Amino acid sequence: MTAIQQAYNVYEDRCPTRLVLDRLADKWALLILDRLEGGPVRFNHIRRDIKGISQKVLSQTLRKLERDGLISRSIFPTVPVTVEYALMPLGRTLTDTVSALAHWAEKNMDAIVAAQRAYDQTHAA
């Protein structure tokens, strides 16, 4: 029995923890959270940095994260208008784990690719 099951059962359908986990299991959200770790960033800056994300998806994901209380959205009446996104305290408690996950991916990338190659060879048609 894992630590999680002691209190709730994540494996249960409709468990609220699952909903949270669903939201976290989103590559764009993870990348954005990681990107915000260094301080507030503006919309188009994120968009330029995270290659391949569309305007729509960035906007949607940011709003989800804001709704969850993980990030804040601040509007400055500069010209042109500036909108800054920043980690909220709640979000900051999460980035350690997110970073760890990204870190793990970076560190074990080679092993995974090697495993995939080995698998593909032995399971070839």
Add this chain to the structure above:
Amino acid sequence: MTAIQQAYNVYEDRCPTRLVLDRLADKWALLILDRLEGGPVRFNHIRRDIKGISQKVLSQTLRKLERDGLISRSIFPTVPVTVEYALMPLGRTLTDTVSALAHWAEKNMDAIVAAQRAYDQTHAA
């Protein structure tokens, strides 16, 4: 600049780390990895435990994880046949982080739900 960017740039398109992150950003994969932490488990056992997962998706996800070298698949010629899935060493290095993520979700679930409610009220139509 975050730790990740020092070596690779996860934000770059086609970065291999992104592919790994994509795979990890999958609620079913995370749940399965968490479920396997306690030791080897059989196919139908996982299926029964993780409520709501379909046979197809479970099968697909397990094969992906196996291909990535994260879990192993062992067949025992019992009657009826027994198939056990277990964490590989590589997968075990990951479960700490996955558990942390699941833990975080459990711990901060209430805060998130509260944030959502507050957001929905202030942004109501």
Add this chain to the structure above:
DNA sequence: TCACCTGGTTTCCTCCTGGAAACCGGGCGG
């Protein structure tokens, strides 16, 4: 007046995910 900046929203359309349910094969048990 027109163009252009930011920071979006909306529309359209396509592809992929994932659910439901049927089917399968080996190996017994009755």
Add this chain to the structure above:
DNA sequence: CCGCCCGGTTTCCAGGAGGAAACCAGGTGA
């Protein structure tokens, strides 16, 4: 011979995610 167990695969299908691109608003400068 039929049925049932496990551990899948296959088929069909509906819904949603997400990309591309157009549109929009407020404000400024030429």
